[in-house]
Amino acid sequence: MTRFVLVAGTTETATIEGISAAGADPDLMAHTPSADAEILTYGEPVRSPVVPVSPTGCPSPAVITRAAREALDFEVTVVDGGLSQPTGAPTVTVGASAGDDIREQDPVPTAPGAFAAARQFGQALPDDEIVLAETVPGGTTTALGVLRALGERGVVSSSLPENPIERKQAVVEEGLAASSMEPGDAAGDPTRAVREMGDSVLAVSAGLALGAIESDTAVTLAGGTQMLTVAALLRHADVGRSLALTTTSFVAADPSADVAALAADLAVDVTATDPGFDGSNHPAMAAYAAGEAKEGVGMGGALALADRAGLDMADIRDRIETVYARLVDDELGEETGMRS
């Protein structure tokens, strides 16, 4: 059986201006992973006060992952990777806390404990295969921090059409200085890299993947450069076996992030799925075609599962419209106004 595991959490790093588009505004951003978990679980927010959208109104990739789930009916397990806001989605606890800003000292003190607990959980999962996904606003910046701490190629994607890569690099430089680290200082020490430069979602994802691999569960990393960073953490934890990443065509085509080069460095096989949003005038799809969001909540992995099951992407697009309409109706009902 295939289980889709979503690790959901937050980092204060996301509140740095200009870093993330995973929320309509910085105050709402902390609700995004909690709401994403609800959309994936129930098809709509249940406890979260918002439908997660970007500042321009592009809906969260949770909409696309949920649409694929409504077609495929795969089982979902959400793991709390440091949520800072309540969620109505059921979550597995592994002792992760919301991460602090990586420019602070010791921003993720719970990383080693959460990594260890997630590893045990991953070992115990009885599934044949897990597809591992993330939702954490600001996560590409912490991913960049971890890649640099490990001494890997520092290239990450973005939920913004224009990747604020220089801003991210400056944050990471400040973070390395705050931790008194040089690039590569945490090579071979994945929990140190995450604790000092990452976020709890990376710690939990890497621990869970490691445990699953150790117990011969097939693991597919579903995401963009954040999940490639999980692959890097696994390599630095001495995982030698082949690793697979499923992502979207939007991430694969992102010129600001050399996914192919980073994947090659880490010996990760990449599958990119194109959901065929080009030419769409639907708000949930046109924004992606224009370079917004790109990936997250395992969108590329969910599309790959749909593709593997022989589903037509036109069917998935129809279901995206259904999920989106439900969210818009909900928001209008509550008069909180999702822009569409």
Next chain:
Amino acid sequence: MTRFVLVAGTTETATIEGISAAGADPDLMAHTPSADAEILTYGEPVRSPVVPVSPTGCPSPAVITRAAREALDFEVTVVDGGLSQPTGAPTVTVGASAGDDIREQDPVPTAPGAFAAARQFGQALPDDEIVLAETVPGGTTTALGVLRALGERGVVSSSLPENPIERKQAVVEEGLAASSMEPGDAAGDPTRAVREMGDSVLAVSAGLALGAIESDTAVTLAGGTQMLTVAALLRHADVGRSLALTTTSFVAADPSADVAALAADLAVDVTATDPGFDGSNHPAMAAYAAGEAKEGVGMGGALALADRAGLDMADIRDRIETVYARLVDDELGEETGMRS
């Protein structure tokens, strides 16, 4: 869509000697609801150190509910109704804490808050129908306490072949005295009844059912006299509409608990499903036929769903053997020894 919602929690009342068979010994009993949630979610324990069995080795009804789920693939949501031990199952949090012994003063102080949060969650659930189940060792004693506090007929079933009803009555009398209450003093005040004489699972179940009913989600109470107590709480919260309970033939036939009379008092329609365990020599079925366990983890509700879907009970029995064999293998692998 139908969602199966399991409210899982603990009460210190269970540790009173001779009250409950929901664990191989009193120390292990606190793990039972955590393990039940894992068996329902994953098909086997994941984080819990034990396979939940009675002192004689009768496996938890989670085995039967899981078997039905493997046939039907219904969606499961576990709500934390005051778990005292870790679970690897994803859980929804509504602020419930493990209940104290009802012979203490104010044993469930979180009951009103958990009731309110569960009610909001129930209102927000987008499902057409929920099947609501419980797992809480000692839960028939707290149910008796609540029935008496409400002034309802005090008849409850038992997970033991010989219902220790006099023991339970004595505990409830002590509890009423500790709360300075007379029978019926909490009539019309369901949260007071639960707070002073119940457990968090009852508070959460009643709140969740109330919220679901308020938002026109069909609710089936899946269980025995504990879920009838939830019906009583709903009646005392002024719910007038018809209520349905699905239970097992073992509860319906329990001479120590007049389910039919209590259900009639509360205007609850009862459906009892017989899984056909009579004459079986399988350890997971023969014990039930001999009067052990009887119900729990929504066993009767899961059997009713199977029945409604046109499944043959012989198919369910085959699947019970499969689930049971997996648990026995797991236990033997860990050398902790489930008696079979």
